[in-house]
Amino acid sequence: MKKLKMGMVGGGIGAFIGDVHRKAAAFDGKIELVCGVFSSNPEKSRKSAEQLGLPPDRSYESFEKMIEKESMLPKGERMDFISIVTPNHLHFPPAKMALEKGFHVMCDKPMTLTLEEAYDLVKLVKKTGKVFGLTHTYTGYPMVRQAKEMVKRGDLGEIRKVVVNYLQGWMSTQEYIDANESAWRSDPKKSGIGGSLGDVGTHAANMVEEITGLRISEIAADLTGFGKNRILDDDGNLLLRLENGAKGVMSYSQVATGDENAFSIRVYGTKGSVEWHQERPTELIAKWVDAPKQTFTPGGNGTYAESTAFTRVPPGHPEGYFEAFATLYNNFAKEVMSVEAGNPISKEVEFPTVEDGLRGMQFIYAAVASSENNASWVSLKE
Amino acid sequence: MKKLKMGMVGGGIGAFIGDVHRKAAAFDGKIELVCGVFSSNPEKSRKSAEQLGLPPDRSYESFEKMIEKESMLPKGERMDFISIVTPNHLHFPPAKMALEKGFHVMCDKPMTLTLEEAYDLVKLVKKTGKVFGLTHTYTGYPMVRQAKEMVKRGDLGEIRKVVVNYLQGWMSTQEYIDANESAWRSDPKKSGIGGSLGDVGTHAANMVEEITGLRISEIAADLTGFGKNRILDDDGNLLLRLENGAKGVMSYSQVATGDENAFSIRVYGTKGSVEWHQERPTELIAKWVDAPKQTFTPGGNGTYAESTAFTRVPPGHPEGYFEAFATLYNNFAKEVMSVEAGNPISKEVEFPTVEDGLRGMQFIYAAVASSENNASWVSLKE
């Protein structure tokens, strides 16, 4: 099997998320890294390329050069897609150029720095016919896929209520406070108008829409920056209304002291409900109006095929963060291969798309607008 | 030891909560039931009295007669306090009359039908110098007491955030839907302006103030009645702001399909946080900015004396709902005995008071006002 060739923007050695992307891309054997520009610091970028075993001529000084040069290489040799793992302000420029030069794109979230860029990207993806994927990691978990499928099949009845929390505490540590000044996440020019809102809040919003299959229609958001010297939000509480009349509540934070990555969601319908906790990712709890509580597991009894397709091992052997990430890359790769083989873009794909990225940016903008207006309701309609 | 004598209003045989009150009052051996009017239906009331082993002359036709007649009995024979376990609209009248006739009062929550009655009751309690207790059951749990003490001692640092959920699903069942029409809880004339808001929402609000020691200063509430034919709310999502600048979020429901009594609270401070789930009441999870997560248990290692005072058994032997209730009655009884012995009313007591009842009514009124104004902020200031 011929592997897809990946070029990377960002994620130099030492950057946590770059390593995750590389391991995840390689995991299922469909993708190989062939080139990259790993840092805005050329020396650091070069060294990263070397450590990653890339030939010197595939280590580039800038994403512009990389896209330019790679596009001139013969098909079969040049990269097939780029993976963008830079700070938020550097998502749009390489994505745009790559699409225009005929490359597919896998991009970290939030998708862009501004809402305007997000709209542009949606148009560009449509126009170019390329595949665009967004790494909302948590949608790659088998039990999230199971929850989505249960809603879709009507197992839970009509959805009425959603409770979603994404609670981290690392911004409460002295270590973080000391390091805060220099962090790009704290700088609106690099992070955008959302702080923790963009970092974790968008995951929560995406999860709500992913599992319920419903749009969030309006939100009322009360955002706070508790951290000393913190310009952007590090905490938020939101009321949600969904397009079908369902209601919800969201709480996210990065100053929820002592929480590590406590992302959880509960979705309630007229017939049943589901509950998932990211830190125990292999358990999907389902509760029923007239039957005992159940726990579904990846590949376990009663789990739907759509979910089991997201696992690689027998039930009871935990998969986690890397595998969820890998599943997104794997599904992205399948779609790229299909499109490269001449098929049209699929109507439904098993990874987040540019449309999800736009939803995320709409969410950020609506939340900030709401919060600036004392948590008044703001619509997420396009 | 002489036991306190209790008269009961409401709670005829078959009523769930009446039985709980009786068992709880009797549990620690300080209280005995001596008289009562157990139902507005005289026959049912009489039969209840008989089954409870009361002499016929202590089974009354109305609370008015009971209070009147008992007040004429010699001290030492007559009841010392009344316990009110009627529907909400019948809390204030017997409470008022009892206080005025010199009896102490233990009352179910929410305290009154209207906010005005609540203000009146506060004045009346102050004026009469009697002891007034309110059965916010969950404050009787040892691990709630532990959480409160940890906040009070500063273990968690400054409080920044609260996440509280009280999720039940029994109003989603067909059984409930069929029975809905006749339920007093669904009738604003008997229940007051809050539906599930009064039933479970007030517990959640009380818990926030109880543990944090902080007042909720304002709320934005989005209440919904999902049930067909439901006049009052059966679900609500709220943003909270506390007096010290802390933020919070509350979600309550009685249509959270499949949940039984999923009441949980998380309180986050600058140094640590605590998490408690009512359905696993013997575990208080504490998370720290710089140390591993801990689990405290009733009477277990490291648990404060103030909490251990709420337990009766060695660690690992679960106490539950009845014992939490009993602890409130026990602490109420101690205060009544102290006051009867000539001591002044204590400044701090270990059971919810008329002030907590007023806070609950303020919460209900603010939430309904907010919801009617599209979840705009409403102050809870007195």
Place this chain on the structure above:
Amino acid sequence: MKKLKMGMVGGGIGAFIGDVHRKAAAFDGKIELVCGVFSSNPEKSRKSAEQLGLPPDRSYESFEKMIEKESMLPKGERMDFISIVTPNHLHFPPAKMALEKGFHVMCDKPMTLTLEEAYDLVKLVKKTGKVFGLTHTYTGYPMVRQAKEMVKRGDLGEIRKVVVNYLQGWMSTQEYIDANESAWRSDPKKSGIGGSLGDVGTHAANMVEEITGLRISEIAADLTGFGKNRILDDDGNLLLRLENGAKGVMSYSQVATGDENAFSIRVYGTKGSVEWHQERPTELIAKWVDAPKQTFTPGGNGTYAESTAFTRVPPGHPEGYFEAFATLYNNFAKEVMSVEAGNPISKEVEFPTVEDGLRGMQFIYAAVASSENNASWVSLKE
């Protein structure tokens, strides 16, 4: 309703288990304490009686006098049964005398000091036709009753395997070590030949037979006394073989450092299995060969009526140790009332009996014999 009259042997004020028995007996309103001898120390006994509100003439100097005198009181005034909560060596003598004098008996476990006494007691109960109950507390938990019923109805298929642990750690504490010398539990003359074996091991053995409905046919036991100066065992590991060919393993300890009351059991059949943990008593986990894991709760969806009969509150409101105990007293009281009303002894009762007590003693003797013979197999056949 006329209450049953209870006389108590042992359990003076300050003794943990005496208080539990009294609260449990009183809980469901069927039993009242009318007399007792609460301590071998007459002064302590008298003071306990006084504090418990007993008239001086019902406070006795010895169990012999109590049984003698009470038996001469008119029916309707005299006690109906005695509750024995003394150290092990003082179980048999009052039980024997009470039965012979026409009283029913409720007794703490292990039932007797010696196996011979146990055989005698079985004969005596048969001969006198009195009701004899044994407080194997954990059989009073609704989820244990559910597990038993599931096995009985064949839901799990044929039973193949049992894994039971009863792990406490309080004998590891310095506090215990300091107090060790004087404890009756450490003295074979008062405790019998089993130490922790009798205290917690018998609960584990009883639970196996109670839930599976099968007899343990033989055991191989490796008992240890880890504690310095400890004469009796404080820890044991056992292989089990059941009468139908099922196999099992048991581990009990009171030096399992850090464990509070970690009693758990897993029962595996050909079609499914159940798992219960005493410290989370409201959850019975059921696992199936071909369906997702379920969690049953007291009174919750799918729970059998036989189990729900052991609860008093709606699902989600935890009951615990006291209520389990109370359920045994309640069921014992029903049987006593039935027998007093002239009915024959029931063939099946919902509380442990003298036969269960005998099984416990057989278990202790077999375990000690096995351990003394280097864990060779010893039969539990009668």
Place this chain on the structure above:
Amino acid sequence: MKKLKMGMVGGGIGAFIGDVHRKAAAFDGKIELVCGVFSSNPEKSRKSAEQLGLPPDRSYESFEKMIEKESMLPKGERMDFISIVTPNHLHFPPAKMALEKGFHVMCDKPMTLTLEEAYDLVKLVKKTGKVFGLTHTYTGYPMVRQAKEMVKRGDLGEIRKVVVNYLQGWMSTQEYIDANESAWRSDPKKSGIGGSLGDVGTHAANMVEEITGLRISEIAADLTGFGKNRILDDDGNLLLRLENGAKGVMSYSQVATGDENAFSIRVYGTKGSVEWHQERPTELIAKWVDAPKQTFTPGGNGTYAESTAFTRVPPGHPEGYFEAFATLYNNFAKEVMSVEAGNPISKEVEFPTVEDGLRGMQFIYAAVASSENNASWVSLKE
């Protein structure tokens, strides 16, 4: 960085464990697959090699040819080590030949078919000076490493007791029963004298010695084959005695209906204890004689550096089975690189070795011998 070159024996496409080994080996970027013989069926082997992207001349017909041919390739081109993922009877022959021809070896467990082979392998490894690793996967989990380190540093005091369970239920399914006849695991000629004993029991035994740092000195084992037509054991219960006088109990099964991969261990010392459950691998529960229970997490607060070295992500982002496996390969690779660089074999390595493999075989032989002698004690001394 130059990658180590891996040749594989067994694990053709479709074989679960082969895929796990390949993903795990590749995970941390230190190892690349360069050749292999993937099946005893040459056509299947060839196709597997093709799918894995190997050149035809590195796809071999037999392990003999592979080792022979590879040994003749120039250093830097030829494989550095072989990974053996065949059924048990095909572990020793390729391992032996590889070692003799100068290759390092990574081998699945149990290490050999017979105890004699195990002794031979120990000698051969010593003689050749090559690196030999054994994939006792679970030792690669960060929380297992943490437990080991806590024991080593004396945090738990002196070890007294171990409770270990490894419970799976997949042999209870109809699907398994139907497929049973042909499974190599059921055939003593391919599996060895242990059935589930070798498959899961050896993991349990290894975990006990790994965490406690103590040898199991003798065991009493009661093994059973419950499955119809099952020749070998599918279930076992064992008493354990450790070299320092500690006691323990083990239960393993593959007919524990409904359990997926319920591997858990509890280790008790005089000062504290630890508890780990493979299905929730990111939580290590520590309980103390005088302090509240703690939960350690990979890389979380208070976790030792030796454990954190086994993680790749921030706390709260679950790693699982693949990452544990990868950690073993990663640590094996480091040692191979060190040895290839001319360093002597390390005295302590962070992966299971040939000595652990021998212990596993001694355990199997002792357990079978004990069980054949009605669970009498058998020594594991070498």
